Amino acid sequence: xxKITDLHAKIGDKVILKGLSLHVKPGEIHAIMGPNGxxxxxxxxxxxxxxxxxxxxxxxxxxxxxxxxMAPEVRAREGVFLAFQYPVEIPGVSNKYFLxxxxxxxxxxxxxxxxxxxxxxxxxxxxxxxxxxxxxxLNRSVNEGFSxxxxxRNEILQMAVLEPKLALLDETDSGLDIDALKIxxxxxxxxxxxxxxxxxxxxxxxxxxxxxxxxxxVLSGGRIVKSGGKDLALQLEKEGYGWIEAEKAxx
Amino acid sequence: MANQDVKDIAGQDYKYGFVxxxxxxxxxxxxxxxxxxxxxxxxxxxxxxxxxxxxxxRHWLTLxxxxxAAVHYPKIDYNGIIYYSAPKPKKKLAxxxxxxxxxxxxxxxxxxxxxxxxxxxNVAVDAxxxxxxxATTFKKVLGEAGxxxxxxxxxxxxxxxxxxxxxxxxxxYTDNFFATLxxxxxxxxxxxxxxxxxxxxxxxxTYFRINAKETGQFERTLIVADEGAQVSYLEGCxxxxxxxxxxxxxxxxxVAMGDASIKYSTIQNWYPGDKNGKGGIxxxxxxxxxxxxxxxxxxxxxxxxxxxxxxxxxxxxxxxxESVGEFYSVALANHYxxxxxxxxxxxxxxxxxxxxxxxxxxxxxxxxxxxxQVKIAKSATGARNHSQCDSLLLGDKCGAHTFPNLxxxxxxxxxxxxxxxSKIGEDQLFYLRQRGLSVEDAVGMIVNxxxxxxxxxxxxxxxxxxxxLMNISxxxxxx
Numbered sequence: 001x002x003k004i005t006d007l008h009a010k011i012g013d014k015v016i017l018k019g020l021s022l023h024v025k026p027g028e029i030h031a032i033m034g035p036n037g038x039x040x041x042x043x044x045x046x047x048x049x050x051x052x053x054x055x056x057x058x059x060x061x062x063x064x065x066x067x068x069x070m071a072p073e074v075r076a077r078e079g080v081f082l083a084f085q086y087p088v089e090i091p092g093v094s095n096k097y098f099l100x101x102x103x104x105x106x107x108x109x110x111x112x113x114x115x116x117x118x119x120x121x122x123x124x125x126x127x128x129x130x131x132x133x134x135x136x137x138l139n140r141s142v143n144e145g146f147s148x149x150x151x152x153r154n155e156i157l158q159m160a161v162l163e164p165k166l167a168l169l170d171e172t173d174s175g176l177d178i179d180a181l182k183i184x185x186x187x188x189x190x191x192x193x194x195x196x197x198x199x200x201x202x203x204x205x206x207x208x209x210x211x212x213x214x215x216x217x218v219l220s221g222g223r224i225v226k227s228g229g230k231d232l233a234l235q236l237e238k239e240g241y242g243w244i245e246a247e248k249a250x251x
Numbered sequence: 252m253a254n255q256d257v258k259d260i261a262g263q264d265y266k267y268g269f270v271x272x273x274x275x276x277x278x279x280x281x282x283x284x285x286x287x288x289x290x291x292x293x294x295x296x297x298x299x300x301x302x303x304x305x306x307x308x309r310h311w312l313t314l315x316x317x318x319x320a321a322v323h324y325p326k327i328d329y330n331g332i333i334y335y336s337a338p339k340p341k342k343k344l345a346x347x348x349x350x351x352x353x354x355x356x357x358x359x360x361x362x363x364x365x366x367x368x369x370x371x372x373n374v375a376v377d378a379x380x381x382x383x384x385x386a387t388t389f390k391k392v393l394g395e396a397g398x399x400x401x402x403x404x405x406x407x408x409x410x411x412x413x414x415x416x417x418x419x420x421x422x423x424y425t426d427n428f429f430a431t432l433x434x435x436x437x438x439x440x441x442x443x444x445x446x447x448x449x450x451x452x453x454x455x456x457t458y459f460r461i462n463a464k465e466t467g468q469f470e471r472t473l474i475v476a477d478e479g480a481q482v483s484y485l486e487g488c489x490x491x492x493x494x495x496x497x498x499x500x501x502x503x504x505x506v507a508m509g510d511a512s513i514k515y516s517t518i519q520n521w522y523p524g525d526k527n528g529k530g531g532i533x534x535x536x537x538x539x540x541x542x543x544x545x546x547x548x549x550x551x552x553x554x555x556x557x558x559x560x561x562x563x564x565x566x567x568x569x570x571x572x573e574s575v576g577e578f579y580s581v582a583l584a585n586h587y588x589x590x591x592x593x594x595x596x597x598x599x600x601x602x603x604x605x606x607x608x609x610x611x612x613x614x615x616x617x618x619x620x621x622x623x624q625v626k627i628a629k630s631a632t633g634a635r636n637h638s639q640c641d642s643l644l645l646g647d648k649c650g651a652h653t654f655p656n657l658x659x660x661x662x663x664x665x666x667x668x669x670x671x672x673s674k675i676g677e678d679q680l681f682y683l684r685q686r687g688l689s690v691e692d693a694v695g696m697i698v699n700x701x702x703x704x705x706x707x708x709x710x711x712x713x714x715x716x717x718x719x720l721m722n723i724s725x726x727x728x729x730x
Contacts, residue, residue: 088676
């Protein structure tokens, strides 16, 4: 699904990713953990194609294609979805209208006809249930006046509607209280699929109590310095990131 | 990279920029008392009209062109303009079939079908080509309801008493440089009178088109809603693409008596000039409504996407107690367009209320200014005003300016003013692109969202048109 090899990237003159490699197969959930400033969000943005991030060397293949040369909207239409850490507000544009435009852009890309408005409405109402979202939110402007938790739920709703093949979840747990966290995690779990891969970027272990990953990777200094199973996350929770840094220094 | 993508969106041509080959009855260039007399004569006007025009012309000679607006343009040569141009043959038209086929073809191209049988929507249209009104649809249906709607010229001949009573009653011939010029030389326009207690059975609409070269268009619209009457009116405008600038100096007067309401919507899409700022219409317009009686209501909605220069301030004089004034505006300045627009709300009656919502969008090298005045007279106890002025910038070479002026003459009134300026965000663009939308669709979605509050005020069929127009007008140097 996704094969990243020796990826180097910078913002301006600041080199952030320094030889990152990662291999994600269909259906797998990978958690990427690491201290602040280790390059977690940069990885998400580089994969989604955000302006301002320059890849200096290395590659990222998505379904065998070079992901890094595609425009952001083409990556999206090909099935790459980024759940934002800080979802933006689009005043005056209803959530429903926005979802419909995004969904139809995807269908158009696949050569399918646009979905009828009535059918689409039923479709998104069904999806809203996945994240226990009041249908009234569909008529409100995108993220405008939403609480932190509502914004994150809205991200997962979009994921449910767009049904990506590769979902990048950037600190989806940040700023959530425990009830909101359960709802968001529940939504993501319902979207687990043998054909869908998830890369979960998180600072804390607690999200992994609800979404059990197949692999856990520790990102530090722009590289993956340790990989393991879900137990690695528990160890990190208990002992912090210091011991990995020490281990790295010793090596 | 995204920023460059925004800049690279291919510009779409102004789709109304064609010229129609219509033989025109024109008078020579230039302005003099003789020209004023000639225009009046060509229209067979009664003497009170000629007198009024001449007073205006003589007054105009004493005036200087105003320079306070935040717009810059080369000096206008008022003797280099043709003040009267009419499609030939100029004779009284008994039916639609007699309209010059070229003129009809033009309006059809613009999507304004004059033939009533083809009309799908319930909209009566008066069409003004260059200087004269060429056709009015649905005249009969309106007549049955007692509504008078048609060209100003016809109204002068058929309803002289109404014209004499209301012409200049809101915008006097001494009002300002451009309105005074209009009073002297205006050649046509629309007139509407809705009698007491009548709710106009359909939307009324006037479509203005400048075709001939080197002509100015000076039309005048007068709408009177008698006590308890209601009317909704829409004007649309386009012009061919020409390298030289053309002058448009119109006047609109609205009179709403007690309990009457007038809703006036404009979709202004005059030729804006090309990408480098060459050509385009100079749009200097005076629009004012008088809420003359208690609980009268005047509502202006405008979507201004065209013209090289826009200078207009649709205003309300709230004379009647508890009368209401509204102003909803979207103004776009792309490429080298300049817009200086806003409103005046003059509160005189007790418990009068006004609302101002202004949305300015600047792109390319466009400059957009909101200029507004809220004046609450001593007599207007309990008056309320709420103003909201938002500016959106697309790119870093454009500008947005706000000039609000509030004068409150008593202590029982409330005036609120809110303003915001924002730049279309890279993060908003990236968010929408990450969901699969192209840069173009993303920009269109953000801007239309920004304008929504104003578009909601338009009659439904025109709201859809405004939405599309905004997307077309945005194409080009967005970024």
